[in-house]
Amino acid sequence: MAIISPGFSGRRAPTDSTLPPGQYLTAGFPVLSAGPTPHVPLEKWELTIEEGTDVIRRWDWTSFRSLPTETPTVDLHCVTRWSKLGTRWEGVSLDTLLAGVKTEAAFALVYSYGDYSTNLPLEDLLNKQAWIAFRFDGADLEPEHGGPARLLVPHLYLWKSAKWVRRIKLMSRDAPGFWEAFGYHNYGDPWREQRYRGD
Amino acid sequence: MWRSGTVIALRDETATARTITLQIPDWPGHLAGQHVDVRLTAPDGYSAVRSYSIASAPDQDGRIEITVERLPDGEVSPYLTTQVAVGDPLELRGPIGGWFVWRPEQPEPIQLVAGGSGIVPLMAMIRLRRATHGGAPFRLLYSVREPDAVWYGGELQLPSSDSSVSVTYAYTRAVPEGWPRRPARIDAAQIASMTWPSRLRPTCYVCGPTSFVERAADLLAAAGNSPDRIRTERFGPTGERR
Numbered sequence: 001m002a003i004i005s006p007g008f009s010g011r012r013a014p015t016d017s018t019l020p021p022g023q024y025l026t027a028g029f030p031v032l033s034a035g036p037t038p039h040v041p042l043e044k045w046e047l048t049i050e051e052g053t054d055v056i057r058r059w060d061w062t063s064f065r066s067l068p069t070e071t072p073t074v075d076l077h078c079v080t081r082w083s084k085l086g087t088r089w090e091g092v093s094l095d096t097l098l099a100g101v102k103t104e105a106a107f108a109l110v111y112s113y114g115d116y117s118t119n120l121p122l123e124d125l126l127n128k129q130a131w132i133a134f135r136f137d138g139a140d141l142e143p144e145h146g147g148p149a150r151l152l153v154p155h156l157y158l159w160k161s162a163k164w165v166r167r168i169k170l171m172s173r174d175a176p177g178f179w180e181a182f183g184y185h186n187y188g189d190p191w192r193e194q195r196y197r198g199d
Numbered sequence: 200m201w202r203s204g205t206v207i208a209l210r211d212e213t214a215t216a217r218t219i220t221l222q223i224p225d226w227p228g229h230l231a232g233q234h235v236d237v238r239l240t241a242p243d244g245y246s247a248v249r250s251y252s253i254a255s256a257p258d259q260d261g262r263i264e265i266t267v268e269r270l271p272d273g274e275v276s277p278y279l280t281t282q283v284a285v286g287d288p289l290e291l292r293g294p295i296g297g298w299f300v301w302r303p304e305q306p307e308p309i310q311l312v313a314g315g316s317g318i319v320p321l322m323a324m325i326r327l328r329r330a331t332h333g334g335a336p337f338r339l340l341y342s343v344r345e346p347d348a349v350w351y352g353g354e355l356q357l358p359s360s361d362s363s364v365s366v367t368y369a370y371t372r373a374v375p376e377g378w379p380r381r382p383a384r385i386d387a388a389q390i391a392s393m394t395w396p397s398r399l400r401p402t403c404y405v406c407g408p409t410s411f412v413e414r415a416a417d418l419l420a421a422a423g424n425s426p427d428r429i430r431t432e433r434f435g436p437t438g439e440r441r
Binding site: 002003004005006007008009010011012022024030032033034035036037038080081114115144178179181182183196198 | 200201203238239240241242244245246247248249250274278282287288289290292295296297298299409413416417419420426427429430431433434
């Protein structure tokens with residue numbers, strides 16, 4: 001039972017129904033990250049998919065950019081409570097990147113340049129739900145927003161959409177990533193308001 | 200789990216910023232640098248939540264302080280800076296966050312870099328450091344618009360006996376009379392002269408608005424600090440923190 005704050009009425013947005021619980025709209029694009037922004041030159045960039053000690057897929061920037069792309073328009077929900085609707089991206093679907101990969105793995109740990117990581121069930125990366133995005137709103141993705149390329153998994157809180165993505169490790173057992181180990185929710189569904197461990 | 204705290208003191212830091220002291224009966228304790236979520240609820244059940252860094256050092260008394268800056272178009276900060284009164288209940292959740300924290304057992308020198316209201320979690324670290332005997336030295340580089348915008352100014356003034364924390368200011372819009380530098384954004388020369396040399400391998404904590412943190416963290420890295428020793432906390436133009 002919430003305690004009433006004497007004299008508080010709040011400022012309600014007319015579009016609340018399109019927002020997950022506890023979120024509010026922003027027109028800006030706030031930045032949240034745990035360390036300095038890595039600046040990764042394209043000629044040194046690579047993306048790998050690994051299982052155990054094996055690298056089962058590897059792309060450099062040229063081979064990555066020769067893959068077919070998609071242009072999803074999605075809503076973003078950050079655990080710090082801002083949401084941004086109708087954002088336009090271009091990226092390569094994880095369905096494309098994982099096509100033909102035979103695995104028993106049920107989980108993925110996604111690593112960034114700069115040692116950030118986040119975990120999610122493998123099925124959340126599949127079926128047109130996730131991309132490695134490299135353009136935002138018609139322009140190359142800025143480093144502070146995760147460029148050259150970031151994971152985009154818009155149906156989960158935005159910390160799951162790892163910036164500066166570098167490798168995706170497939171695993172049979174789940175293991176917490178960076179924020180997950182610091183008490184944030186393991187799954188992070190904004191519509192069930194899974195912000196912190198125990199939600 | 201939402202906890203109910205009681206406002207036990209209010210103190211203005213500047214014309215637009217207020218420190219709120221809360222007494223929380225079942226407070227589990229916190230680490231210097233962590234934050235809380237504060238929830239306001241209207242009579243019809245509508246609620247709004249914002250995150251605020253804890254400004255106070257951990258103590259045994261179930262008391263915490265937060266400092267809130269009033270944002271002109273804010274939903275929560277105007278209430279917290281103008282309407283809340285001593286004796287009012289406030290709901291909060293936390294402590295939250297385990298990365299942007301300082302622990303007294305850390306042996307390395309500590310470099311704090313604050314932009315504006317980004318001073319708050321760093322103040323918790325400074326207060327804890329000053330309450331701890333021995334331990335590694337701190338430096339704080341505090342970037343503010345103008346002298347009147349300094350938070351915790353009196354407390355940051357060093358007693359001459361205390362060499363544990365040294366404080367330098369950088370002014371971006373107006374400087375005190377006789378200040379040797381013109382107002383400007385922080386630059387490489389300031390980072391070189393006012394922060395620990397990178398060869399001492401300090402851990403750096405940088406907190407402030409996004410653009411400030413981007414700049415300061417880049418400058419610290421360019422000065423030779425390893426990116427894995429630079430911890431950042433940013434808040435954007437929408438005020439999703441503070």
